[in-house]
Amino acid sequence: MNLRFTDVSYTYHTLSGETKAVEHLSFEVEEGEFVSVIGPSGCGKSTILSLAAGLIAPSSGNIARGGGQFGYMLQTDALFPWRTVEQNIFLPLEIKRKNTPEMKRNALMLAEKYGLKDFLSKSPSQLSGGMRQRVALIRTLAAQPQTLLLDEPFSALDYQTRLAVCDDVHDIIKNEKKTALLVTHDISEAIALSDKVVVLSSRPARVVGEHEITFGGGSPKKRRECRDFAPLFETLRTELGI
Amino acid sequence: MKNKNTNYSVQHALYLKKIKRNKIIVHAARALILVALIGLWELCAQVGIFDPFITSSPSRVVTTIADLFAAGTLFYHIGITLMETIVGFVIAVVLGYAIAVLLWLNEHARAIFEPYIVVLNALPKIALGPLIIIWMGTGYTAIIFMTILVSIIVCIMNMLAGFVAVDKTKQILMRSMGANKFTMLTKLIIPASLPAFMNTLKVAVGLAWIGSIMGEYIVSRAGLGYLIVYGGQVFRLDLVMAATFILCLLAGGMYAIVAIVERVVVKRRG
Helix, strand or coil: CCEEEEEEEEEEEECCEEEEEEEEEEEEECCCCEEEEECCCCCCHHHHHHHHHCCCCCCEEEEEECCCCEEEECCCCCCCCCCCHHHHHHHHHHHCCCCCHHHHHHHHHHHHHCCCHHHCCCCHHHCCHHHHHHHHHHHHHHCCCCEEEEECCCCCCCHHHHHHHHHHHHHHHHHCCCEEEEEECCHHHHHHHCCEEEEECCCCECEEEEEECCHHHHCHHHHHHCCCHHHHHHHHHHHHCC | CCCCCCCCCHHHHHHHHHHHHHHHHHHHHHHHHHHHHHHHHHHHHHHCCCCHHHHCCHHHHHHHHHHHHHHCCHHHHHHHHHHHHHHHHHHHHHHHHHHHHHHHHCHHHHHHHHHHHHHHHHCCHHHHHHHHHHHHCCCHHHHHHHHHHHHHHHHHHHHHHHHHCCCHHHHHHHHHCCCCHHHHHHHHHHHHCHHHHHHHHHHHHHHHHHHHHHHHHHCCCCCHHHHHHHHHHCCCHHHHHHHHHHHHHHHHHHHHHHHHHHHHHHHHHC
């Protein structure tokens, strides 16, 4: 077990009232597993990641984390334009005070391995959207987290780039044997990427379905081509109530 | 990176030529207007349409500046005003930035001091003139103080707005990496608000000139503002116009320096 939500509820408080974002939510992410959480927009998906990362504490219930660090990847790449690609990748090391020569070397090896070698001294503005998202992923991996929390990391990309980046990110995460929790509203993305899909209701979010996916041999492209893809898509659609 | 390819198509060469020609037209028109205005002013004064005693004239302005130079006081007055303005400007920017940082760090302080800042901003600072003279004396400390007073509030408000406007996603990212407020400030808020800082410099440089000249109007024994007030009192409009002209050059020059610094800084960031 790498991450387990048990009966977790979370309520937002604002001056105009309180909003139940998540209610009695339970699910589990195994070590090395890629789990997607899908739900209607505004159902509190991002809240789940904030809870998982420990940025906010649950109002009730329990979140168990099985060791290792968490790395967060957001909707936009959030690269700092005043830093070069290399300096962006070193950012988490600087903040966590882990910028030892060894950690830096590791980060650079990752960058090299995933084709960023020629871009290290460039500014993020010189990179394409897909490339920027890859830099964001390598930046997340630089701090050597065990678990990645992905908050719709492809939603800011155009559709074609999105397909490519989606495969790219999936491969890198699998290759590095990381655990991943992805929240998205995109059904086909969730099916293509995940070992397990958790379907949420509209707010307050509860689990309405859980699906282990084994077909397609783990490659997003093969998954999309598989004939089990369409029926599952329909099932998830029904569960989402669309 | 800029594309250094020079093998342009004919259309592109034409396009570039057109842009260049438009630029020349704008510059030429600007120069022409200036020359025409000065020429017309001189002509009217010479022919007698204007009374040069009231309006002065370009030639008399030049003579006055030459006289000031010959008397050795030209650079003395310029130096005094320039010193007051620059010292006031630097202190206002540094202090304003520091206060904005403190207010950003502490939300309570921000909420508590907000109405004070708003009132201070709305207050016409010249109303404090008599107080400043009594507290600071009649030397240039009073004028520097006035300069700071006029420009600091805008520095605080501009910078605070710049800090608060920093991309929320980047702040979440920093927090998810475990950044504390101080790290957030040094690694994200300060570099990200650099454009706001450059903008603040531009506004502050203009206000610093207002502050120093206003200060010299209230109390001074030297400086360009002093020359203007003195010239007005003894009806030497040549002196007023000459000092105003020099002021134009200095203020424009200082703004240009800030603008160039901005361009360099922004370019280096890529």
